Amino acid sequence: MASDGSIREAHEAGSGRAELPYRLRQQALMGAFARMALQTRDLDALLRRASELCAEGLSAACCQVLEYRAHDHAFVIRACTGLGDDRVGTDLTAGDEATPASYAFRTGAGVLANGIRPGAEHDGARFHPPEGLHLPEGPAPAGLCHTVNVPIALGDESRRAYGVLEAWGTEGHGFDRADQEFLAGFAGLIGIAVERHQGDARLRHALDHQVQLTREMSHRVKNSLGVVAGLLRLQARDAQSDEVRHALEDAGARIATVAEVHDHLWRGIHQLGMVELADFLRELVAKLQEEAPGHDLACEADPKVISADQAIPIGLVVNELVTNAVKHAYPQGTGPVRVALSVRADGLRLTVRDDGVGLPPGFDVTVRQRSLGLKIIASLIRQLDGRLSTEGGGTGARFVLDIPLA
Incomplete structure (x- = not known):
C-alpha cells in the first residue's frame, strides 16, 4: 500500500x-x-x-x-x-x-x-x-x-x-x-x-410596509381631523353668540393645525414620524392667511426636520399667536404678521411679531393668564420645555419662543 x-x-x-x-x-x-x-x-x-x-x-x-x-x-x-x-x-x-x-x-x-x-x-x-x-x-x-x-x-x-x-x-x-x-x-x-x-x-420590505401603513394611518387621521374641523366651522356659523362662534372657530383652527402635521407625515419623504418644520410652518401660515383676509401673513423658516411630537405643539403655538395677532393687533383695520424660525446652536428660535397696537401695559407672559389661548400656549411651551418671552416698546408686539433640541 x-x-x-x-x-x-x-x-x-x-x-x-x-x-x-x-x-x-x-x-x-x-x-x-x-x-x-x-x-x-x-x-x-x-x-x-x-x-x-x-x-x-x-x-x-x-x-x-x-x-x-x-x-x-x-x-x-x-x-x-x-x-x-x-x-x-x-x-x-x-x-x-x-x-x-x-x-x-x-x-x-x-x-x-x-x-x-x-x-x-x-x-x-x-x-x-x-x-x-x-x-x-x-x-x-x-x-x-x-x-x-x-x-x-x-x-x-x-x-x-x-x-x-x-x-x-x-x-x-x-x-x-x-x-x-x-x-x-x-x-x-x-x-x-x-x-x-x-x-x-425581507427587513427592508417589512420596514417599507410599516412606513406605508403608518402613512396610510396619518392620511386617515388627517382626513378625520379635517372633517371634525369642518363640522366645527359649520357649527360656528349657526352659533347664537359671537363668543360661542369664536370659540368654535378657534377649536376648528387648532384641530386643523394638528391635521396639517399628519398631512406632512403622510406626504413626507423623510424618515418615519418626522416633519420638515420649515415646509410645515409655511403651509400652516398660508392656511391661516385664508382665514385672515386683508392681513399680510408671511413666514421665513430655516430647514429643520423634527419629530411629529415636537411639530404639533410648535404648530399650535404658531396658530394661537398668529390668531391672537390677527384678532387684537389691528383693532381699526389690518396689517402684517410675521413668523420666523431660525435654527441655532442650542435649539430653535420661533418669533411671531406684528406692527399693531402692542401689548397691554404691565403684560407679563410668565404670569398665569385668563385667556384660553394663552393658557394653551403656556401648556404647549411646558410640553416643549421651551421659554417664551415678549418684547414691547415701539410698534407692535413680538413673541419669542426658544425651544431646546436634544
Whole structure:
C-alpha cells in the first residue's frame, strides 16, 4: 500500500505543483474572502470576488457562481471569472443532470469529475460540460477538462440551496478532494452572505410596509381631523353668540393645525414620524392667511426636520399667536404678521411679531393668564420645555419662543 507521502509526491508530479504552497495559498485566499464577507453588504461584488479567488486558488480556467431560478428550472450566472464578463446574467438549463452543476444541485452533494471529454454526452459518459462552455486550450491529455462543483446551501429550515459554485480546468490530472473542500468552504461563506442579503431584503420590505401603513394611518387621521374641523366651522356659523362662534372657530383652527402635521407625515419623504418644520410652518401660515383676509401673513423658516411630537405643539403655538395677532393687533383695520424660525446652536428660535397696537401695559407672559389661548400656549411651551418671552416698546408686539433640541 502506498504511503501518504508517496501519494502526495505522485500527485505533485502529475499536477506539476508544489502541494504545501498550493494549500497555504488556498487557506490565505479563503481567509481574505471571509474578511470581505463580514465587511461588505454588496452581494454582487462578493460573488464576483468569490469567483476570482476560487479560480486563483484552484488554478482553474474558469469559475462560476450559479443561482438557481425555480420558476423556469434554470441557473443564472451571477459571477464568472475566466470566460468573460458577458456571461454574467445569462441562463443555463438546470434540467440536464449530465451537467455537473445540475447534478450537484439536485443531490446536494459535491461533484468531482476529472477527464471529461467535451462532446462526451454523445457517447454515454456520466458528465459533460454545459452547453456554451468553451474552455481555453490546456495541457490536459487529449483535450480533456476537469470540474469540481459544490452546492451553495442556505441555513434556513427549508434546507434549500441557493445555487452551485463550480470550477473548470484543463491543467494536468485535474482536481482532488482537498480542492473540493476548498470550494465547499467558499460555498459556505457565500451561503451565509446570501442569507444575510435575503434577510436584509425581507427587513427592508417589512420596514417599507410599516412606513406605508403608518402613512396610510396619518392620511386617515388627517382626513378625520379635517372633517371634525369642518363640522366645527359649520357649527360656528349657526352659533347664537359671537363668543360661542369664536370659540368654535378657534377649536376648528387648532384641530386643523394638528391635521396639517399628519398631512406632512403622510406626504413626507423623510424618515418615519418626522416633519420638515420649515415646509410645515409655511403651509400652516398660508392656511391661516385664508382665514385672515386683508392681513399680510408671511413666514421665513430655516430647514429643520423634527419629530411629529415636537411639530404639533410648535404648530399650535404658531396658530394661537398668529390668531391672537390677527384678532387684537389691528383693532381699526389690518396689517402684517410675521413668523420666523431660525435654527441655532442650542435649539430653535420661533418669533411671531406684528406692527399693531402692542401689548397691554404691565403684560407679563410668565404670569398665569385668563385667556384660553394663552393658557394653551403656556401648556404647549411646558410640553416643549421651551421659554417664551415678549418684547414691547415701539410698534407692535413680538413673541419669542426658544425651544431646546436634544
